[in-house]
Amino acid sequence: MKPVFHLSIGLWLLLLSMNARAQAGQSTESSGSLVQTLMDKSNEVQSLRKSKDVSGIKLLLTDDFDYVGGDGRLHHRDELLGDMQDGTLRDFKLYEPQAVQIVSSAALLTYNAIVDMREGDDPGMAPRYQKVTDLWVKQGNEWRLKFEQATPVRPID
Numbered sequence: 001m002k003p004v005f006h007l008s009i010g011l012w013l014l015l016l017s018m019n020a021r022a023q024a025g026q027s028t029e030s031s032g033s034l035v036q037t038l039m040d041k042s043n044e045v046q047s048l049r050k051s052k053d054v055s056g057i058k059l060l061l062t063d064d065f066d067y068v069g070g071d072g073r074l075h076h077r078d079e080l081l082g083d084m085q086d087g088t089l090r091d092f093k094l095y096e097p098q099a100v101q102i103v104s105s106a107a108l109l110t111y112n113a114i115v116d117m118r119e120g121d122d123p124g125m126a127p128r129y130q131k132v133t134d135l136w137v138k139q140g141n142e143w144r145l146k147f148e149q150a151t152p153v154r155p156i157d
Helices: 002-023 031-050 054-058 077-086
Strands: 061-068 074-076 089-103 106-117 129-139 142-152
Touching: 031 054, 031 077, 031 089, 031 106, 031 129, 031 142, 054 077, 061 077, 074 077
Parallel strands: 061 142
Antiparallel strands: 061 074, 089 106, 106 129, 129 142
8 A cells, every 4th residue: 555655645746746837837728628538538448448459558558557446556557458358347437527737748537437347256346436537648649548546436434
């Protein structure tokens, strides 16, 4: 758990410095256009996971892509690609997106997700309802997914 904490602090420090540069006058995309562009990309990532299209998803991820899954653990790009071959994602729905452009080449997209995905042995299941945050960065003219964190949405006891 400790590495995730350090990664989160580092990510927030990076985002704060990028935000300061954005406020210094760099141009950004219009909010509605950005939300639609990034939501389309996030839907594409999930569709490629569902269809087990490893070569297709490689085009959407940065080489240093990492993610924190619903299990709270840090995973790396190669783990995602390996899991895709097992076909654990059965179906998904992404909704209620919100985007914040940090600078012209980086943006956060947050959305709700409903997933149907097996994870681990029975009765281990991935959380069905999740709040997901994606960090998208522009490489050339293309948006690529650099980091993702999925947080289980659970009722308050």
